[in-house]
Amino acid sequence: MILAGFGISVTVPRGWDARINRRPEAAVASPYGEASPGTPVPQSGWTTPVVHLANFALPEQRGDYGSGAVNLMKGSNVFIALVEFGPESVGAAMFRGTGMPRFRANEISAQAMQRPIAGMGGAQRFFTASGRPFCCYAVVGSLAAKSVLVSSINEALVGISADPLG
Amino acid sequence: MTAVVILEGIVIALLTALVLGLLRSHAEILRALHELGVNLDGEDDGRFRLREGSGGAPEVTTESAPVPARGQDEPPPGIVEARRPVNHPAELGSATDLVGETPDGEMVAVSVAGAPQPTLLAFLSSGCVTCQDFWSAFDAGVSLELDGREVRIVAVTKGPESESPPAVAELASPVLTTVMSSEAYDAYGVPVSPYFVLVDAHNGVIVGEGAAGSWAQLASLLDRAVADRGETLGANRTRREMFNGAARTRRVDRELDAAGIGPDHPSLHQ
Numbered sequence: 001m002i003l004a005g006f007g008i009s010v011t012v013p014r015g016w017d018a019r020i021n022r023r024p025e026a027a028v029a030s031p032y033g034e035a036s037p038g039t040p041v042p043q044s045g046w047t048t049p050v051v052h053l054a055n056f057a058l059p060e061q062r063g064d065y066g067s068g069a070v071n072l073m074k075g076s077n078v079f080i081a082l083v084e085f086g087p088e089s090v091g092a093a094m095f096r097g098t099g100m101p102r103f104r105a106n107e108i109s110a111q112a113m114q115r116p117i118a119g120m121g122g123a124q125r126f127f128t129a130s131g132r133p134f135c136c137y138a139v140v141g142s143l144a145a146k147s148v149l150v151s152s153i154n155e156a157l158v159g160i161s162a163d164p165l166g
Numbered sequence: 167m168t169a170v171v172i173l174e175g176i177v178i179a180l181l182t183a184l185v186l187g188l189l190r191s192h193a194e195i196l197r198a199l200h201e202l203g204v205n206l207d208g209e210d211d212g213r214f215r216l217r218e219g220s221g222g223a224p225e226v227t228t229e230s231a232p233v234p235a236r237g238q239d240e241p242p243p244g245i246v247e248a249r250r251p252v253n254h255p256a257e258l259g260s261a262t263d264l265v266g267e268t269p270d271g272e273m274v275a276v277s278v279a280g281a282p283q284p285t286l287l288a289f290l291s292s293g294c295v296t297c298q299d300f301w302s303a304f305d306a307g308v309s310l311e312l313d314g315r316e317v318r319i320v321a322v323t324k325g326p327e328s329e330s331p332p333a334v335a336e337l338a339s340p341v342l343t344t345v346m347s348s349e350a351y352d353a354y355g356v357p358v359s360p361y362f363v364l365v366d367a368h369n370g371v372i373v374g375e376g377a378a379g380s381w382a383q384l385a386s387l388l389d390r391a392v393a394d395r396g397e398t399l400g401a402n403r404t405r406r407e408m409f410n411g412a413a414r415t416r417r418v419d420r421e422l423d424a425a426g427i428g429p430d431h432p433s434l435h436q
Binding site for chain 1: 265268271272275276279280281282283339343
């Protein structure tokens with residue numbers, strides 16, 4: 001099963017759910033400046049695509065980094081959020097890594113969780129793929145099983161690709 | 167005199183041809199309706215065809231769901247009879263994963279085959295009157311538990327080219343997944359809305375499918391049909407699920423309560 005949108009393609013592993021979304025931009029321009037002369041910035045800011053991938057049923061109400069979904073996870077569950085950043089981030093030191101990341105089990109820790117949940121762990125990487133800056137945030141439902149769960153995260157990441165923006 | 171007889175003969179011949187033509191047209195309409203899965207004789211009472219489990223009776227069509235008395239909870243005429251043209255429940259086949267859009271424009275992929283839990287696909291439309299009860303039930307946050315397992319409910323409508331996303335968004339539950347996908351309608355051969363397909367966990371086998379007129383009726387039909395089945399839902403249960411009878415205990419308690427049988431009921435102490 002392949003899900004594609006906004007120049008991102010996801011080969012969804014069997015039994016997994018996936019979403020690709022880009023929040024709508026406000027029609028009202030921000031009063032605080034212009035991106036370039038004559039180009040108003042929407043009040044919401046520019047929005048970018050977000051990919052969610054999980055081996056459990058994703059809930060409808062989710063934050064970009066998985067709030068609302070992560071708290072439903074069981075010990076065998078994993079969650080991946082791939083959040084694109086704006087073009088101004090291209091070339092920044094934080095995004096110097098290239099290509100979809102692969103996580104190591106020792107990277108997964110409770111401290112990397114956006115909101116700490118007992119027994120769970122996460123990891124985060126910033127990188128650039130096809131000239132597009134991304135953050136990949138991965139969560140495992142059980143720190144005790146992280147060595148097994150991180151391999152299913154990496155297998156899922158193999159199936160994600162981004163097209164260069166035109 | 168001869169002319170009158172000849173004229174009369176011609177009229178009779180014309181009338182005969184007309185009647186034969188009407189009969190033939192009627193037969194063709196009935197045949198076409200039958201091919202579409204519509205049965206007008208009213209003899210087929212089953213609403214949810216269920217694939218028999220291997221542990222029970224040989225695979226036969228299961229129409230075991232009792233039919234409610236007319237006027238109680240009966241779906242409107244024309245809903246019950248329409249079915250996917252499958253000759254035998256064993257031919258229901260395997261499930262297909264869903265790829266489409268949510269009414270809010272999010273791209274969505276839902277695993278049905280290989281999913282960790284059984285899935286009930288509810289094929290609905292924004293315009294059908296009978297669907298309103300299901301949209302309301304989903305909006306109220308109904309849940310479904312069969313054979314002691316929580317069942318994921320996914321509402322499916324046709325894609326944005328056939329349905330209005332704002333109209334579907336107005337009806338869609340904020341907590342249940344709604345997928346807009348005409349491909350899903352085609353893949354499951356959905357003959358009419360509302361239509362329901364129950365898919366087993368892990369193996370992706372279509373356990374049963376059919377139509378119902380209300381959420382209460384569907385939930386009852388599913389519950390009884392799965393209870394009558396000779397095989398448990400979700401054969402690949404985890405060890406914890408196999409030994410954890412809490413969900414089943416809750417269901418039994420609910421059914422006993424509904425039947426008015428409490429802890430002090432005399433039938434429990436005979």
